[in-house]
Amino acid sequence: xxxxxxxxxxxxxxxxxxxxxxxxxxxxxxxxxxxxxxxxxxxxxxxxxxxxxxxxxxxxxxxxxxxxxxxxxxxxxxxxxxxxxxxxxxxxxxxxxxxxxxxxxxxxxxxxxxxxxxxxxxxxxxxxxxxxxxxxxxxxxxxxxxxxxxxxxxxxxxxxxxxxxxxxxxxxxxxxxxxxxxxxxxxxxxxxxxxxxxxxxxxxxxxxxxxxxxxxxxxxxxxxxxxxxxxxxxxxxxxxxxxxxxxxxxxxxxxxxxxxxxxxxxxxxxxxxxxxxxxxxxxxxxxxxxxxxxxxxxxxxxxxxxxxxxxxxxxxxxxxxxxxxxxxxxxxxxxxxxxxxxxxxxxxxxxxxxxxxxxxxxxxxxxxxxxxxxxxxxxxxxxxxxxxxxxxxxxxxxxxxxxxxxxxxxxxxxxxxxxxxxxxxxxxxxxxxxxxxxxxxxxxxxxxxxxxxxxxxxxxxxxxxxxxxxxxxxxxxxxxxxxxxxxxxxxxxxxxxxxxxxxxxxxxxxxxxxxxxxxxxxxxxxxxxxxxxxxxxxxxxxxxxxxxxxxxxxxxxxxxxxxxxxxxxxxxxxxxxxxxxxxxxxxxxxxxxxxxxxxxxxxxxxxxxxxxxxxxxxxxxxxxxxxxxxxxxxxxxxxxxxxxxxxxxxxxxxxxxxxxxxxxxxxxxxxxxxxx
Numbered sequence: 001x002x003x004x005x006x007x008x009x010x011x012x013x014x015x016x017x018x019x020x021x022x023x024x025x026x027x028x029x030x031x032x033x034x035x036x037x038x039x040x041x042x043x044x045x046x047x048x049x050x051x052x053x054x055x056x057x058x059x060x061x062x063x064x065x066x067x068x069x070x071x072x073x074x075x076x077x078x079x080x081x082x083x084x085x086x087x088x089x090x091x092x093x094x095x096x097x098x099x100x101x102x103x104x105x106x107x108x109x110x111x112x113x114x115x116x117x118x119x120x121x122x123x124x125x126x127x128x129x130x131x132x133x134x135x136x137x138x139x140x141x142x143x144x145x146x147x148x149x150x151x152x153x154x155x156x157x158x159x160x161x162x163x164x165x166x167x168x169x170x171x172x173x174x175x176x177x178x179x180x181x182x183x184x185x186x187x188x189x190x191x192x193x194x195x196x197x198x199x200x201x202x203x204x205x206x207x208x209x210x211x212x213x214x215x216x217x218x219x220x221x222x223x224x225x226x227x228x229x230x231x232x233x234x235x236x237x238x239x240x241x242x243x244x245x246x247x248x249x250x251x252x253x254x255x256x257x258x259x260x261x262x263x264x265x266x267x268x269x270x271x272x273x274x275x276x277x278x279x280x281x282x283x284x285x286x287x288x289x290x291x292x293x294x295x296x297x298x299x300x301x302x303x304x305x306x307x308x309x310x311x312x313x314x315x316x317x318x319x320x321x322x323x324x325x326x327x328x329x330x331x332x333x334x335x336x337x338x339x340x341x342x343x344x345x346x347x348x349x350x351x352x353x354x355x356x357x358x359x360x361x362x363x364x365x366x367x368x369x370x371x372x373x374x375x376x377x378x379x380x381x382x383x384x385x386x387x388x389x390x391x392x393x394x395x396x397x398x399x400x401x402x403x404x405x406x407x408x409x410x411x412x413x414x415x416x417x418x419x420x421x422x423x424x425x426x427x428x429x430x431x432x433x434x435x436x437x438x439x440x441x442x443x444x445x446x447x448x449x450x451x452x453x454x455x456x457x458x459x460x461x462x463x464x465x466x467x468x469x470x471x472x473x474x475x476x477x478x479x480x481x482x483x484x485x486x487x488x489x490x491x492x493x494x495x496x497x498x499x500x501x502x503x504x505x506x507x508x509x510x511x512x513x514x515x516x517x518x519x520x521x522x523x524x525x526x527x528x529x530x531x532x533x534x535x536x537x538x539x540x541x542x543x544x545x546x547x548x549x550x551x552x553x554x555x556x557x558x559x560x561x562x563x564x565x566x567x568x569x570x571x572x573x574x575x576x577x578x579x580x581x582x583x584x585x586x587x588x589x590x591x592x593x594x595x596x597x598x599x600x601x602x603x604x605x606x607x608x609x610x611x612x613x614x615x616x617x618x619x620x621x622x623x624x625x626x627x628x629x630x631x632x633x634x635x636x637x638x639x640x641x642x643x644x645x646x647x648x649x650x651x652x653x654x655x656x657x658x659x660x661x662x663x664x665x666x667x668x669x670x671x672x673x674x675x676x
Contacts, residue, residue, distance in 0.1 A: 004480050004483055008400050018401070037218055049073075058070070075250060081225055084271055089203045091347070111298045112284050112296075114195075116195060120190040148183065152183070197315045220247070234259055312359055431473075
């Protein structure tokens with residue numbers, strides 16, 4: 001019996017946006033755009049660190065509720081980690097679908113990590129139209145040079161560059177000034193729920209296969225991942241400071257030894273194989289009592305079923321889907337609080353072109369639910385260790401996307417981190433399928449083969465127990481005996497078609513070679529003395545070869561290049577499997593694009609070379625010979641000894657200079673004589 005692999009969900013009553021999600025495109029080996037992360041606070045924090053503010057200004061920032069954000073400071077984003085998390089974000093549930101269950105950023109995380117206030121009214125209002133002159137006067141009035149005005153200016157920078165950054169990347173909305181006129185009243189607003197609403201909205205937009213940028217408070221998502229996922233978290237090298245919010249721990253010196261960073265493939269593989277012991281459901285439990293008061297100010301609302309709101313943004317907040325994050329037993333969650341139509345309507349709503357709209361009135365029903373959030377606190381069974389109901393994982397595995405990448409795809413091996421996480425899941429899925437299938441045979445077959453079936457099932461059970469995955473044997477497998485029809489559009493992405501039209505090229509269909517033929521059958525265009533090969537894969541089973549001018553010298557290919565040379569090429573040169581030798585052999589029609597020139601400067605891990613073939617250090621002479629007579633001064637030597645010592649050092653120096661010139665690939669070579 002042949003099998004096909006279903007990425008999930010097998011039951012689609014939860015994840016109804018599966019076909020348009022970027023995870024489906026990745027599984028189908030289609031090209032997705034790398035996300036550009038919009039953030040505009042690096043220069044601000046650099047200026048803030050070099051010119052610390054006074055205590056009076058900091059006091060006003062604390063009153064407004066943003067003091068904890070200043071204490072947490074700035075750190076570069078790990079784009080690989082964030083993109084791997086975005087691939088597992090589900091707009092239908094506002095949670096990350098991990099192999100161990102659902103998890104998400106909650107009001108508790110925003111409160112503990114950044115110290116932002118949770119309790120209070122929603123951040124919303126009405127944008128009144130005004131002239132440019134009136135806006136200038138208002139900015140001069142509220143953002144002048146006194147202490148309170150400086151505090152407003154700092155908060156405006158934080159909102160525009162860190163919390164609510166958008167695609168403009170350098171602009172801050174002046175509507176924020178409506179909430180900054182009275183800093184005391186500003187501190188009584190729920191800025192924490194506003195930040196969570198913007199985070200949810202930006203994650204939902206980024207899951208689209210056409211998304212190319214993302215804004216919002218991405219740094220708190222990185223802090224959330226560092227606190228909970230042990231396999232990707234750097235180690236802290238300084239003592240814990242309990243006078244600041246918990247997120248300030250990651251501000252000082254860190255070490256990335258034995259952890260991965262800035263690699264999408266590596267982070268994706270780690271999330272594919274994530275196990276219970278590698279995820280902290282309660283990371284703040286031991287330190288919560290030592291943190292400042294601002295980190296627990298919203299504890300009454302952490303477990304409330306409600307909506308989080310920021311002006312036009314409305315997103316539902318469902319802690320019942322992540323009850324293990326609150327120390328309770330996880331049960332099968334209730335249906336969504338919104339219909340599919342309402343969900344899509346809220347995600348398409350924007351402030352653009354609606355300057356006179358009062359958003360408090362527009363979202364009155366959702367604002368009312370927020371104001372009554374204390375009446376909707378979820379209750380559950382408390383447990384010392386993270387626990388789920390017996391049937392929860394079976395329910396979850398049939399309704400989640402287990403595979404982001406396709407383990408069956410024949411991918412050209414790159415000289416980078418290999419994503420083996422999906423292959424590991426695939427192997428465990430196969431063993432689980434064997435275990436369940438044999439169990440079904442044992443219930444229906446009463447012949448002598450019953451004992452053999454029992455032995456086979458016991459073998460599968462032992463193998464899974466050896467890798468600490470014995471519970472997987474009872475989960476729903478994603479192997480299907482029938483062909484899997486994933487639907488969706490199988491055409492070439494529009495961006496690639498436009499690019500090819502600009503280049504004057506025609507992209508081939510699936511399963512064919514996109515090589516333009518002219519005057520021959522080799523599939524490569526030739527001009528006299530030139531060979532131009534450039535390989536680019538955009539979906540499984542296709543090959544698109546274009547040509548660029550490159551002079552080929554006969555001496556460069558006098559001998560066959562080694563396999564390690566081809567392993568270092570960043571171009572996706574196709575390889576054919578050699579059954580007789582345990583190596584990969586290049587196609588005869590493919591030529592190496594680069595030759596290693598000894599005249600170039602040393603380049604560590606250059607893009608076109610493998611680490612094995614990096615250039616030698618040029619122009620570096622060897623270390624001088626050790627003087628073993630360091631215990632004697634020159635004055636203690638007699639004339640004969642001094643003369644011999646000097647002569648020996650002179651001869652050593654001459655030999656060292658000759659050896660240095662021989663090792664230097666850039667040294668001047670004397671031309672051969674003409675023979676006369």
